[in-house]
Amino acid sequence: MFNFNGGSGISGISTAALSGYAGYMLLSAGNIWISIGFLTLTAVSACLVVCTLCRYVINYHRNSYLLLD
Amino acid sequence: MAINFKNFILPTRATKSFFDVEKTSVCAIIPTYKPGELTVTLVEDLIRWNPRLAVYVVDDCTPRDEKDPFQIFEKIARVSSRITLLRTPANALKAGALNYALKYIFEGKKEYMPDVILTLDDDVVVSPTTVQNLVAELMSDNNLGAVCSQCAVLNKDKNLLTRLQGLEYLGFNATRLADEGFYGGPLVMHGMLTAFRARALFGAGGFAEKHLIEDYEITARLKTRGWRVKAAINAYAWTKVPERFSVLWRQRTRWSYGGITVIAKAKRAAPVLQDLLGHGVFFSTVLMIDLLIVLTLFGGGAAHPQLARWIIGLSLLQVAVWYLFQLWLMRFYKEKDRYDWVLRASMVPEFVYSNILTLVVVGSYLFFIFTMLTRTVTQKNGLVPQGLVTRCRKLFLLVGYTDGWGTRVS
Numbered sequence: 001m002f003n004f005n006g007g008s009g010i011s012g013i014s015t016a017a018l019s020g021y022a023g024y025m026l027l028s029a030g031n032i033w034i035s036i037g038f039l040t041l042t043a044v045s046a047c048l049v050v051c052t053l054c055r056y057v058i059n060y061h062r063n064s065y066l067l068l069d
Numbered sequence: 070m071a072i073n074f075k076n077f078i079l080p081t082r083a084t085k086s087f088f089d090v091e092k093t094s095v096c097a098i099i100p101t102y103k104p105g106e107l108t109v110t111l112v113e114d115l116i117r118w119n120p121r122l123a124v125y126v127v128d129d130c131t132p133r134d135e136k137d138p139f140q141i142f143e144k145i146a147r148v149s150s151r152i153t154l155l156r157t158p159a160n161a162l163k164a165g166a167l168n169y170a171l172k173y174i175f176e177g178k179k180e181y182m183p184d185v186i187l188t189l190d191d192d193v194v195v196s197p198t199t200v201q202n203l204v205a206e207l208m209s210d211n212n213l214g215a216v217c218s219q220c221a222v223l224n225k226d227k228n229l230l231t232r233l234q235g236l237e238y239l240g241f242n243a244t245r246l247a248d249e250g251f252y253g254g255p256l257v258m259h260g261m262l263t264a265f266r267a268r269a270l271f272g273a274g275g276f277a278e279k280h281l282i283e284d285y286e287i288t289a290r291l292k293t294r295g296w297r298v299k300a301a302i303n304a305y306a307w308t309k310v311p312e313r314f315s316v317l318w319r320q321r322t323r324w325s326y327g328g329i330t331v332i333a334k335a336k337r338a339a340p341v342l343q344d345l346l347g348h349g350v351f352f353s354t355v356l357m358i359d360l361l362i363v364l365t366l367f368g369g370g371a372a373h374p375q376l377a378r379w380i381i382g383l384s385l386l387q388v389a390v391w392y393l394f395q396l397w398l399m400r401f402y403k404e405k406d407r408y409d410w411v412l413r414a415s416m417v418p419e420f421v422y423s424n425i426l427t428l429v430v431v432g433s434y435l436f437f438i439f440t441m442l443t444r445t446v447t448q449k450n451g452l453v454p455q456g457l458v459t460r461c462r463k464l465f466l467l468v469g470y471t472d473g474w475g476t477r478v479s
Contacts, residue, residue: 023381030371066302
């Protein structure tokens, strides 16, 4: 489940876990620029996940006729 | 590189081309070293289910004193007259053995020019339709340079590690489908079973020898030359995966460090874009966390709870979406049983597995940086004591990192 990004060990979920941890740390200490940086990275990562899922769904429908053979 | 954001969501649609399946000539190359019974089964199946397929089995210089492998070669030779047995003059590893067969085909028999060349590992199991589905997909679009099979795990019931790899391979297949039509296609046309358009493979100059992962390397090179690649969702093949952690670790350090060398040598970003994005976001996050830790240690800055809550919320949303998708993917896992369901649903084993693999990638980057630095040091003699470099290299070797190996067949 966690190795979706191109088959490499580093995946959206590894990043999500790290970002979640960073968010937890930022609840008690931080800096506005670091907070904005983290939010941007988390948003980029989430966008990549959503885009990948969109492409999967589209390609699945385009290729589904092959599964009927 | 001009970034086409539309392509991130909407994959490029293939333009279908006409081809005559009866006139398509196909050959298969199986490099092998000390083959076992699985290789005989593979050759028998290929010959039985594909009446016009020519098969080249390349012995990568198996030692003459090994008795069993040569009995296997005798068995293979007896299967059909469509089989050609070749032997490399010296052990050349997988890419070298493949190139040896390519040279034999194209230089030795000029009157015969296959349209499609299949490359297979020698321990692969195929179904009756695997080859014809691969070839049909490849030839249906003139822009495709290679099409790989779906990969599944033959020995997934062996232990927890093989089950986790079975689930991981399911994810690999899904990734390849998601990447179809995205900047040239999936990252890697795997060495397990891929059909190459002969013209594309020869135009690219064959496989890179003495490379850690020749499959990623050739895929990147094909894409750089303008070819697209994809996976055929109806062409299944099964392979044996490592059953022990030490073997898996070594396999993954090779894949991971080899992948980084491909990224480093890529002339354009597009052929390795998925890795650039994944690794880029990951390391940026790690760097930011380091900054945050430093800041916390020195007691600087005020908290911004609202922003922090957004970050946590987005992260949890991402995990939730991914989790649901992975549960849905299980419908395509034909070999699954209740243990696989437990593994997937409980999340924890895959989380641990994934983070171990993440460590492998982090280690690969450290080794890559070390290798780059030591090369510079060697060029500017004496900047760093050689003893220190040797000790570091030994330490990397101890944990599985070296640049002195290639893909050993079998």
